[in-house]
Amino acid sequence: MPSRKPAQLHFNDMNNPPKTVIVTGASQGIGAGIVRAFLARGYNVVGTARNATKSRELSTSDHLALIDGDIGQFETAQKVAELALKKFGSIDAVVANAGIFLVKPFTEYTAEDFRALVSTNLAGFIYNRTTRGQANAGAKKRWKHC
Numbered sequence: 001m002p003s004r005k006p007a008q009l010h011f012n013d014m015n016n017p018p019k020t021v022i023v024t025g026a027s028q029g030i031g032a033g034i035v036r037a038f039l040a041r042g043y044n045v046v047g048t049a050r051n052a053t054k055s056r057e058l059s060t061s062d063h064l065a066l067i068d069g070d071i072g073q074f075e076t077a078q079k080v081a082e083l084a085l086k087k088f089g090s091i092d093a094v095v096a097n098a099g100i101f102l103v104k105p106f107t108e109y110t111a112e113d114f115r116a117l118v119s120t121n122l123a124g125f126i127y128n129r130t131t132r133g134q135a136n137a138g139a140k141k142r143w144k145h146c
């Protein structure tokens with residue numbers, strides 16, 4: 001049976017510069033896997049998490065920029081978008097992967113549990129949409145939110 005390898009896309013000419021993807025929750029787990037998958041396919045990636053720069057699941061690359069921050073803070077989304085535009089010149093897609101899941105019945109949630117859930121899973125997703133405005137301000141940018 002033939003092995004399945006990721007398609008190797010080549011964006012490295014003037015007409016097809018590499019696309020840039022923002023991945024939230026990039027420090028570990030699914031997010032780190034998404035980062036590696038995009039890098040393997042020739043994309044630039046900006047990865048963010050509270051401990052993104054300390055991640056043991058990511059290797060350094062000229063095509064990878066890491067930035068720490070709480071995704072539930074509006075300023076984090078702004079800084080991430082600014083880094084993407086400054087370092088790679090575009091934002092073509094955002095993978096809003098950062099999230100938390102509490103393993104207990106919701107009837108046992110504390111006020112702090114609920115605050116953390118709303119901050120990370122809801123506000124974090126919505127704040128990242130602000131990157132759309134910044135990307136569009138850069139002109140000729142395609143933009144997708146996953």
Ligand SMILES: NC(=O)c1ccc[n+]([C@@H]2O[C@H](COP(=O)([O-])OP(=O)(O)OC[C@H]3O[C@@H](n4cnc5c(N)ncnc54)[C@H](OP(=O)(O)O)[C@@H]3O)[C@@H](O)[C@H]2O)c1
Nearest residue numbers: 025026027028029030031049050051070071097098099120
């Ligand atoms: N694994 C599953 O079976 C499963 C099933 C359904 C849905 N999901 C969802 O898929 C996503 C990834 O799952 P996973 O299993 O890879 O989770 P994980 O291993 O717990 O990773 C979560 C990622 O989100 C980041 N994160 C958490 N809170 C954050 C915050 N306030 N600000 C910024 N980054 C934050 C974490 O980094 P830092 O700690 O460094 O901030 C980490 O990189 C999550 O949204 C999860 O809810 C997972």
